[in-house]
Amino acid sequence: MLSNDHIDTLIAREIEGEITAEEMAQLQSWLEADPANQAYYEVLKDTWDLAAGAYSDMPEPDVERNWQRFSENLATPVPLRVVTRRNSWWRLAAAAVVVIAAAGLTFTLVRNNSHTTLTAEADKKTFTLPDGSRVFLNRNSQLSYNGRFGDDNRTVQLKGEAFFEVAADAANPFIVAAGASQTKVLGTSFVIKAYEDKPVQLDVVTGKVAFSGKKGEDGALVLTAGNTAILQRDKEPQQINNSDPNFMAWKENRLYFNNVPLYKTLSTIEDYFGVRFSVADKSLLTLSYTGKFDNPSLAEVLDVISKTAEVKISEEEKDVYRISR
Template sequence: MSRSPLYQPERKFKQIIFVIASSMLSNDHIDTLIAREIEGEITAEEMGQLQSWLEADPANQAYYESLKDTWDLAAGAWSEMPEPDVERNWQRFSENLTAPAPLRVVTRRSSWWRMAAAAIVIVAAAGLTFTLIQRNKETVLTADNGKKTFTLPDGSKVYLNRNSQLAYNGSFGDDNRTVQLKGEAFFDVAADAANPFIVAAGASQTKVLGTTFVIKAYDDKPVQLDVVTGKVAFSGKKGDNGALVLTAGHTAILQTDKEPRQIQNSDPNFMAWKENRLYFSNVPLYKTLSAIEAYFNIRFIVSDPSLLNLNYTGTFDDPALTEVLDVISKTAEVKISEEEKDVYRISR
């Protein structure tokens, strides 16, 4: 006896398991697309949406694979279950109609218990897969064209400078507080004596319990650490064994394949990008221009090198580039002209 097209318990079973598992993951629209793709019912437009979503983040591909595995597990579990014998059951039912017998209830308890057990195992597997995905999923915070402020899951605050990136995984705050930094950031770390906050930047590692500090870690440049408050341990390839302990007001740098060393930081503008303030007190013009270049992400060309030794004094709060250039031009008695976008020439 062939099975009616309406009788599709296997497909129904897999759909139930899929729905239970996906409901744990809470991604309704994407789950629908994945289910339609697995069943071969997805349209070209929907496939385009799904493909774009898969390519957007490696974690999305892992999510897709976990649901697809759940579907396959359900198919395997169903194949282990005895298939109901419709003809035999109908024959028994007919015989009971013509030859009454003592009332007895016939159940397929073992089959349904096996089905329930399989469902529990599959859903548990899906839950474990999701947990592993979440713990390994990386969150990336970026500040490409401007400064941004973020609050991490543990309550710590991070101020990212432009062209900077911070990353951490899904277990952050549970059993670790490790982040990876590329670029420059100011950290205001929430205190947690049992769980140190660790910043991996370039070849360096900075470990703290609760403090504020700035790390600058751009490609092909030494990593620089400035401690604002509290105390931190700054280490290189030797790890904690070669750690340099720094307190508020101290600075250290780390060059590739070397150990950290403490230096004197005489730059009052090392936090200008965060505080929105530029301060100069009788400093050579080359230092003034260097701070302005870093703050506005521009470049200066100086026609006469002797100009670089001119001393300059001034303070700018919430500075605007046009204002800064105008004031310097007048007080230093120099001409400043725009050569091209973000490039300025200084001459007499």
């Protein structure tokens, strides 16, 4: 990770037209990494131009001597490279105090107050966070974090459903805030489902996590791989038995049913494809169904179920299907 001092140096060289191709590549990569970085660059450049304009008509002083005094008086001098043009020397010295005092503070505020929001609407998406952790967002889900993520905290906010592969960092726990729950880990993989007006559900795939509610860490459940817990409104976390083999179907792109009542089969398909079913004959819901689909399409699944369960499936309207005998 590039230091703030090095970034300041790159920006100064870019503004003065003295930046090398390698340095420009570093700067461009840093700018694209976070919207807060672009905001900092703009503030620094505007401040630089303002200071340069203010002193453009003044005579040039003994720049080398002034710069030496200026550097000695700074508590933390920015190691900017000295350029050869006398006008550049004066612009750099004139703007430095304003840049360090104003832009340095602005950079801190921008990073602290900025938020990055990752969304998956119609399609599932995969993201790599600044700390190297990977997040797989289900459809209609959202993840956000502030500008300090990865520096002194690794806290994210989740709405919807996501699978996390957390990069190990024993000194900086990874925390997921979802609904009224908080999940704290050091390095593991897990699924959190946090849809509005539904209990928050946590499934641990590998490693160990602490799952807590209103009581915080004092009331946390420590869960290991293969265990599941839910958090209902105004209650504390509760460990449950999750026998559903499709809890990660949306991520793994597969559906598996083994002698499952048709109502559970349909519920899983609704979640997977974002559709709804209406059943004319309620007795159909208790029929048992067995089947397996890899990378399924909705048309394939409906066709196989209609033939296997001997039912008729018709589309009543967009994404709404009616099941009858």
